[in-house]
Structures are given as structure tokens and as C-alpha cells.
Amino acid sequence: MARQVFVLVGTRKGAFVLESDAARRSWQLRGPFCETWPTNHVVADPASGTLYAGGGNEWFGPAVWKSTDLGASWTHSSQGLAYEAGQDPVKSVWSLAVAGDGTLYAGVEPAGLFRSTDGGESWTHLDGLQKHPSRPEWSPGGAGLILHSLVLDPADPKKIWVGISAAGVFASEDGGLTWEARNRGTRADFMPEGQNYPEFGQCVHCLVMAPGGRGRLYQQNHCGMYRSDDGGRSWESIEKGLPSSFGFPAAVHPRDPDGLYLIPLNGDIKGRFMPEGNAAVWRTGDAGASWQAQRTGLPQGGAYFNALRQAMATDTLEPAGVYFGSNAGGLYASNDEGATWDCLAPHLPTITSVETLVLER
Template sequence: MAKKVFILVGTRKGAFILESDAARRSWEVRGPFCETWPTNHVVADPGTGTLYAGGGNEWFGPAVWKSTDFGRTWSHSSQGLAYEGGDVPVKSVWSLAAGADGSLYAGVEPAGLFRSTDGGESWTHVEGLQKHPTRPEWNPGGAGLILHSLVLDPADRNKIWVGISAAGVFATEDGGKSWETRNRGTRADFLPEGQNYPEFGQCVHCLVMAPGGGARLYQQNHCGMYRSDDGGRKWESIEAGLPSSFGFPAAVHPRDPDGLYLIPLNGDIKGRFMPEGKTAVWRTRDGGQSWQAMREGLPQDGAYFNVLRQAMATDTMEPAGIYFGTNAGGLYASIDEGDTWDCVAPYLPTITSVETLVIER
């Protein structure tokens, strides 16, 4: 059997799928799917190959779309994607994650967590997160009060980490019944002087787990780049050597826990675009002790776009592929771990998320 590689792309006008063989030299683009709904995140269950797309807005409402034939046909459901009493409507689904036990999780706006045990047909509210004592004081970030990062422990289904803008990182070790803040060491520069390291209220932009079964997490924050080696209980700054402490996405190497990719922007109040209009993906191979700018094949003049928080991913091939999409609709790919780049789809709608799937077919 031959390997097939898929790039799963969420956009403001539906989901797109790019497909290639193991060489990853040419890509077939299919879409838009999901009836061109605003689509915030497209993921795959690596065990079954089932695709899920989450999205919606105030007009459409929230929904999770599902395809069991690699995007040829789709269905969707919003059953159960509502808070108890219905007094606060769920606007949209922002993030999805498939668990090894067959469960599916959805992070929504306003920030909350839902679980499905029937492949996205129906949903149950994971109430413990909303019952955290800090909940009345959570404030929205620029995109709203969203649960945008979902990290499931591959070895323990009871361990989950979430990133909420602008409330911070929260974690559970009992399947969602109880939660604790995991923000020690991350700054909140936008707060008054002397209050920059609160228990919660940080604006986390992206949260990812390193491979290898350890407790290492990486976090791109509004106010810095961080690594934790103890499951988020303490964070260490690793932004030295980067052109900016501000950015949105982060993507881990699929096999090396010291490997990480970032796309820093020029700052939070300076336009939020590529520094000097020159595109670069920054790579570390030592856990953030040093950084290298990868530019070959990327636009180096007039690149005033940005890359959103879920719009970068790696694949599991050897060497690993790295992919990112811009708010200007360009999708870029590297098949040599970031050394060189190609634009594989130049004119998609605003790209909100990028994920991958590798299968034998």
C-alpha cells in the first residue's frame, strides 16, 4: 500500500483538502466543503481517517461537520452544543481534538468544552471547566472568549489541557470534573504594573504538546514564547533570539520533543504582520535555547500578512513536512523540515487552521 498525505485546511469560506502521494511534490486541491460555512478547525481521527470540521458563527450557529470518505460527502450536527438553560448561546466551534479512546472534544465560544462519544452526532457539556471559580472573571481576547487550544494526553484520557483567550491555560487530570490554572511564569504585560503574573487572565495564543510521552508543552502567548517540562505547572521563557515575543501559531516536530516551529509577527500594536514584510518560519532543535530563521522560498518583499493561531502543522513523514496558511489565503509547504518552502495553494480564502493526515491507501 502507498502512503497518502492530506493537508486539512479551515477557512472563512469552508473547508479545503489538499492531497498528495508520499513524495509531496504536487497537490490536488478539493473544496470548498461544509457549504462554505465559516470553518475554524479541520482535524482527522488518525485511527479511522474520519474528518471533522468545526465552525459556525452568530448567524449559522455552531456545528461539527463529519466526513468518512476523505471529504467527498459531509454531514453535520449541533445536537447538544448548547449550555444548560440556553441563556448564553454557543456562537461557534473553535477547536476539535480526537481522543485515542474514540471520544471527540470541541472547544467553543464563549469558552467551554464539549465531548462526543458517538463520532460527533451528539454532544455533552464538560461542566467542570465552566464551574471553575475564576469563570466569572474571564475576559475575551481580540477574537472573543474562545477555547481555541485542545491538548489530549495520548497515554491518559483523563488528562486534558485547554488554552482560552484571554483566561489562560487550564488542565484537568480527572476527565474534566475538576480543573486548575496552569499559568505560573507567563506574563500579562497588558495588566497594571506589579500584576503581570496573575493566576489567570493571560492571553494564550496556542498550546501544543511535544511528542515522546513526556510532560513537555509549548505555548505561544500574547506576551512571550514559553516551554513547560512539567505539564504546565511552571513555564520558562524561550523567546530570546526571536525577532518578536508576539505571534499566534506553534507546531511541534512529530518525533523530536526539542523541535518546534514558530511564526513571530512584528508586534501586537504594530500591524501584526511579518517583520519588515519578510516571511520567516523560526525553527528550534534544542527546545528553544536557540532559533534559526527559515526563509528560502518564502516571500521576502511586501509580505504584510499574518498567520492565525491554528494555521500551522507538521506531518508524520520522514523528513517531516511543515505547513502554514495565511490570512491572505496562501498555503505554504516544506517537505524538508523547514529548509525550503513552496506555495502549494496561493488563493484560498482566509485560512483559519491547518492540520495533516497520513494514511496507507
């Protein structure tokens, strides 16, 4: 059997799918799909190969699109993607995650969590997150009050972590019935002096889980880069050696829990682009103790773009592939763990998310 690699791209004007063989040297681009709806996140169920795309806005409304033929055809549903009467309406779906049993989760704006057990045809609101005592005090980040990061524990389906801008990281160990804030050790520099380490209110940008099942998490925050070795109960800064404490996406190595990729920007109030206009992906192989800039093949000089919070991913091949998309529409890929880079597609719409799928065909 031959391996096929798919890169799933969400953009402001629909979803795109790129396909290659295991060598990852030549790619076929297909799309745009989802009727060019604003698409915030595209994911795959690795067991079935089913694709899901979440998006919408206050004009279109929220929806999750579904393809069972790798993008050739799509359907969508918003049944149940709504809060109870009297609450602010759901504007869009921001994040998706598929559990090992096929259960599908969706994070939305305003921040909340929904679950589907029928492949996205209908949805149930998991209102335990909305009932957290801190909910009345959550404040929106620059993109709104969005639940943008969804992390499921592959070994325990009842464990869920979410990242909310700008409320912080929350975790559930009972399948979403109850939640606790897990932000100890992460800064909120925008808070008044003396209140920079609150229980909640941090502006987390991206939350990912390392492989290996040891409860290690990484996050890229508005105010630093962090690692947790205890499921988010405490966080340690790992930003030393990076050119900035500000950026959006993070992606873990598929097999090495000490491997992480970040894209630091030049700062939150200085333009939010690649430092000095030189594109780089920064990698650590020792859990953040040291960092190396990977630039070969990336534009150097005049690269005044950034990468958004869900726009970087790795694949599961050996060596691992690394991919990121820019807000300027460029999709970049490395088939050697970031040592060298190529541009797969230079002129897509603004890229909001990048994920991968590897299938045996």
C-alpha cells in the same frame, strides 16, 4: 501499501483538502466543503480517517461537520452544542481533538468544552470548566472568549489541557470533571504594574504538546513564547533570539521533543504582520535555547500577512513536512522540515487552521 498525505484546511469560507503522495511534490486541491460555512478547525481521526470540521458563527450557529470518505461528502450536527438555559448561547466551535478511542472534544465560544462519544452526532457539555472559581472573571481576547487550543495526552485519556483567550491555560486530570489554572511563569503585560504574572487572565494564543510523553508543552502567548517541562505547572520563556515576543501558531516536530516551529509577527500594536514584510518560519532544535529563521522559497518583501493561531502543522513523515496558512489565503508547505518552501495554494479564503493526516492506502 502507498502513503497518502492530506492537508486539512479550515477557512472563513469552508474547508479544503489537499492530497499528495509521500514525496509531497504534487498536490490536488479539493473544496470548498461544509457549504462554505465559517470553519475554524479541521481535524482527522488517524485511526479511521474520518474528518471533522468545526465552525459556525452567531448567524449560522455552532456545528461539527463529518466526512467518512475523505471529504467527498459531509454531514453535520449541533445536537447538544448548547449551554444551559440562561447562559450566553454557543456561537461557534473553535477547536476539535480526537482521543485514541475515538472520543471527540470540541472547544467553543464563549469558552467551554463539549464531548461526543458517537462520532459527533451528539454532544455533552463538560461543565467542570465553567464551574472553575475564576470563570466569572474571564475576559475575552480580540477574537472573543474562545477555547481555541485542545491538547489530549495520548498516554492518559483523563489528562486534558486547554488554551483560552484571554483566560490562560487550564488542565484537568480527571477527564474534564475538575480543572486548575496552569499559568505560572507566563506574563500578562497588559495588566496593571505589579500584576503581570496573575494566576489566570493570560492571553494564550496556541498550546501544543511535544512528542515523547514527558509532559512537555509549548505555548505561543500574546506576551512571549514559553516551554513547560511539567505539564504546564510552570513555564519558562524561550523568546530570546526571536524577532518578536508576539505571534499566534506553534507546531511541534513529530518525533523530536526539542523541535518547535513558530511564526513571530512584528508586534501586537504594529500591524501584526511578518517582520519587515519578510516571511519566515522560525525553528528550534534545542527546546528554545536557540532559533533559526527558515525563509527559502517564502516571499521576501511585501509579505504583510500573518498566520492565525491554528494555521500551522507538521506531518509524521521522514523528513517531516511543515505547513502554514496565511490570513491572506496563501498555503505554504515544506517537505524537508522547513529548509525550503513552496506555495501550494495562493488564493484560498482567510485560512483559520491547518492540520495533517497520513494514511497507508
